[in-house]
Amino acid sequence: MQASPVVSLVVPFYNEGAAVEAFFETIASTLASINTVAFEIVCIDDGSKDDTLIRLLAASRSDPRVKIIELSRNFGKEAALTAGLDAAVGDAVIPMDADLQDPPGLIIKMIEKWRLGADVVLARRIDRHSDSIAKRGTANLFYKIHNRVSHVEIPNNVGDFRLMNRASVDALKLLPERQRFMKGMFAWIGFRTEVLDYTRPARAAGSSKFTGWKLWNFALEGFTSFSSVPLRIWTYIGSFSTLLTLVYLIFIVTRTLIYGIDVPGYASLLVSILFFGSLQLLSVGILGEYIGRIYTESKQRPVYIVRQIYGGSREP
Structure with missing residues (x-):
């Protein structure tokens, strides 16, 4: 008999100790309802200064599907995401955030579209009421300017939360740049893509690590990475x-x-x-x-x- 395909969840953590238990409780109940594939959960501790790693280790002892990649220091979310993609061995990979703003309930819908032939399944936010007015406005402005000046169009209101098949993950791993703008890299590789719309909920715990200054530098990274x-x-x-x-x-x-x-x-x-x-x-x-x-x-x-x-x- 053919073995069930494996889906890897890639989840970066940085000072998310307060959210670890809630994340694994929600993920466990979601994955229990999916019996068509096997799962591994690749957690990346990006140099956390709180008890994130201790809580992740406790989760790994109770769930053998959990693999933890501890980085030597804080390298940033893009680097942590890259580490998770490199370590994932699944036939499909789903990067997602630990704050549960990427709803785990979409995983089963992503897998369904993947099994029907999609190479990449994007999760697109249609309602960002959990974000501030300023953040929503600057995000929309970024997408408009970036897509006008860049030769690679980034889908509006699509973050890192997506499903990618093994071929698209292997293609992404071929890109050698050190300063990585993952949204642009995801879009650059192409592949047959489907879209799922969802409403973005509030964070389950903790606070965003992206300050206004970091978001500005992130936007500059996007402009200079994919446009001259x-x-x-x-x-x-x-x-x-x-x-x-x-x-x-x-x-x-x-x-x-x-x-x-x-x-x-x-x-x-x-x-x-x-x-x-x-x-x-x-x-x-x-x-x-x-x-x-x-x-x-x-x-x-x-x-x-x-x-x-x-x-x-x-x-x-």
Whole structure:
């Protein structure tokens, strides 16, 4: 008889000690209702400073399906997600958050669509009432700008919560970049995709680790990872500024030849210097973002470092 397919749940944890029990209780009841596949639960402790790892170890002792990847320090969610995808052995992989804002009840629907032939099944949020108005607005703005300037379109209101078959996971693992923008990488690999809509609930416990500053830097990472348009824009701005300067030069020379030398205006000169100086600093900053990425990639440091693996065949 053919063995049942295995589905791997990949769950990053960072200072989520208060949410561990609730997560496993909910997941256990959800998985108990699915008997068509086997499961493994790959938990990544991303350098937590609370008792997250202790609680994960307790969960692994009571559930042999739980595998824990302990990273040597906090590398960030993108790196932790990469570590989980590398460790997952399932025929399909489902990354999800530990705060239960990614509803486990969708797992069975994802598996159904996968068994019907979908390579990737996306979970799309249709109601984000649990997020603040500012967060909803900035998220919508990010998707609009990113999809306009990037050659890879990211589905609106789709996070990391999705099902990917083994072929799509293996394709994702071929991407070698160190600074990883997973939403863009998920979209870049393509594959036959289905979408499931859901309403995003509030967090079961804890608080979001993404501050406004981190979200801004995350957005910059997205723009610079999958688009060179910010660089190209400054080519056009420079060309337009040069044209305006040439027109103004012709005007000044012509006026001087006709009316003679005029006393130069201090205010207009100061404004011009400050304006173009600011443009130059801004353009240098954008260049710096891309040069910084080249510098980081050239060092070829690993995306993450594993301190210890618990559970499965690697139980110490």
